[in-house]
Amino acid sequence: MRKYTPLGLALLSSILLWAAWPTSPLTFLIFIAFVPMLALADKAKSPLSYFGAAYLTLVLWNVFTTWWVGNTPIPVSGALANIANALLMVFPWMGYRSVREKLGKKAGYFALVVFWLTFEHVHLRWELSWPWLTLGNVFAQQTWAVQWYEYTGVNGGSLWVLLTNISIYELWLKYRGRKELPASYILLREAWKPLLLIVLPAAISYAMVAKARTPTGKERSVVIVQPNIDPYNEKFETNGEDPTQRFLRLSAQQTNDKTDYIVWPETALFTGGAWEHELNDRPEIQAIRVFLQKYPNAKVITGAVTLKRYNSPEEASYTARKSKTGELWDAFNSALLIDTSFNIQVYHKYKMVPGVEIIPYSRYLKFMENWAMDMGGISGSYGRTPGVEVFEDHQTKEEIVPIICYESIYGEFVARKVQLGANMIIITTNDGWWGETQGYKQHLEYGRLRAIETRRWIARCANTGVSCFIDDYGNIIAPTAYWKEAVIGGNVTPADNLTFYVKYGDYISKAAVIFSILLLIYTSIILRFIRRQNVERIKQRKS
Incomplete structure (x- = not known):
């Protein structure tokens, strides 16, 4: 040397x-x-x-x-x-x-x-x-x-x-x-x-x-839908099959009376945005509820683009946009939990990809918002106003961490969600933006570390793959092929123990x-x- x-x-x-x-x-x-x-x-x-x-x-x-x-x-x-x-x-x-x-x-x-x-x-x-x-x-x-x-x-x-x-x-x-x-x-x-x-x-x-040790909790049946929609050429167009009907058709392949959760990928719904106060009136939500009536235990967890209107400037976040009529509103990369009730739980993604989903520190340099990339039908930074912290399944009394895409590489962030009482983790992602590269492969592997840190099972749903289950020791189960339409079903075991890392985070x-x-x-x-x-x-x- x-x-x-x-x-x-x-x-x-x-x-x-x-x-x-x-x-x-x-x-x-x-x-x-x-x-x-x-x-x-x-x-x-x-x-x-x-x-x-x-x-x-x-x-x-x-x-x-x-x-x-x-x-x-x-x-x-x-x-x-x-x-x-x-x-x-x-x-x-x-x-x-x-x-x-x-x-x-x-x-x-x-x-x-x-x-x-x-x-x-x-x-x-x-x-x-x-x-x-x-x-x-x-x-x-x-x-x-x-x-x-x-x-x-x-x-x-x-x-x-x-x-x-x-x-x-x-x-x-x-x-x-x-x-x-x-x-x-x-x-x-x-x-x-x-x-x-x-x-x-x-x-x-x-x-x-x-x-x-073999998990002793009661297993939950999960169906993961990988629609394989090209994010550049298909996802934000309305031609062809109705996207919601496509998801329902695929879900029906594996859903049965024992299914607890059906998982769809990031931004599966409302790619052009849907107002959160009007979600129950949307035909997509109504079609999902009609589908769920056939399966009494099932709930749909899906990605979506949602919009929120603020009633006053004091209520608005720094990422809020102003409409032509002067109204303040935000766009969110969200996850939804939908059941047959009228209570839709909405989680807002917090960890954003710089330059793609958020312009760093644009609250101090507002002109930089114009540099935001248009990737998902919404230009400018996504909002960061909190939604729900975790999803609560009122039927099983379990709580679920909905993690959206980029958030899955943040260990302490995921651990804090688990600390709130979450029993399992759902990762919804796209993974089609960067094509057949190491990007989606590395992203998949990083999710295994979250399972180890928290000792929680993960159901991972990707638009173009790889979708899979990850057990609490980081083992990948039933992975799908990349860029292939697929539907997989499997069981996850919820847990309620808190690891040392979940309790104390990044103390090192x-x-x-x-x-x-x-x-x-x-x-x-x-x-x-x-x-x-x-x-x-x-x-x-x-x-």
Whole structure:
């Protein structure tokens, strides 16, 4: 590695990161993927050269792994996402180098860990959020190794990756620095540390899988409908078969007297929008109720685009639009629970895709709303006025978390919903926007982590696939083919236990935020003051 140039190290690290990421089977490469970047701190001669090499690594990783983000009507949006996300990622690495120069290597390692975890914490919470490459997500396909996410969430996986890379880099430094000793001596004396870091968490997880118990709750019968409607060419047109009748026809293939829930995908209803106060009068809702009368236990959970009118400016949200007549209203990416009663429960999606569903911080820069993409028949940012937190099934007395598309990559967000008492999770999504790419595959895999964190069964319904069931240990059951019309039926087992992660959320990254603040205060204020005092003492002694 000593022979590598900064450019070579940057390329090597980016390739390792890309090769490790789902849906590649080479997940184990993540344990050495950052080693070249750590070596960059020794190799780069100036902060500027280090920034350039580190940024190149991160932007290539983003492009290689999430290039499909640009597979939209506005390809430049994907390029900007990759460029901007990499720029944010580089800050923890610059902090690492800075602290290392001021306080030494060990303090630098500590800084890298807490700064990176702080970055991930912030990136999950602000409106520029794009946490697709949160390090803990890398194990989404290898769920047998991260069953302990029920205690740590994906933050634990991010910490695992960082500590292992640091340990392996230190092993390499010791091997390089002791050439007078045989390699076998160094390996026997030092290699157990990174090896233990890798093996112990995986072994604990494997033991948790081995002791997994069969759920004892009463199973619920769920039917998932995958209509396979092309979101670009069919979804927002009215030609051909009536969309609602299409969904009902498909639902009838698997629905029976024992069916509890029928799930339709994101924005299945009202692609042009429907006023929430008029939902009961809509012919689509009436047709659904006629269908449900044949199946006394069944309820329909579906995606929809809904509209809400505000009675006063004080009631309106910052995303509210103004009609030509001066009325204020909002559009929502919603989920509905429909039964034979007149009580339709409406959930509003909260976690939005930046640039597609929300213009970040547009309440401060209203002109930016004009830049919003038209993806779903509604231009501008979707509203964020709360709907119901969870769906309540008055018949079974169970509560359901309706998670819409992008929300499924937010661990603590889903955990908070479960903390409210939800017994199972329904994910409705489209997954057709980015075509036959890694995007929909990675999205599917990330959902497995939510099942582990919360120990909840998931019924996942995608417009174009993949639809499936996911058990409480992250195993995918009865997956459909991508871009194929399909209807599947299966059972899920509701649960009421709360995992440690559900109770306490992202406590690891929250602790990292505190340590990051303290470290910044120390290096930028206290350390400077101490050095100034030392300089004055030296001057006094000389005088």
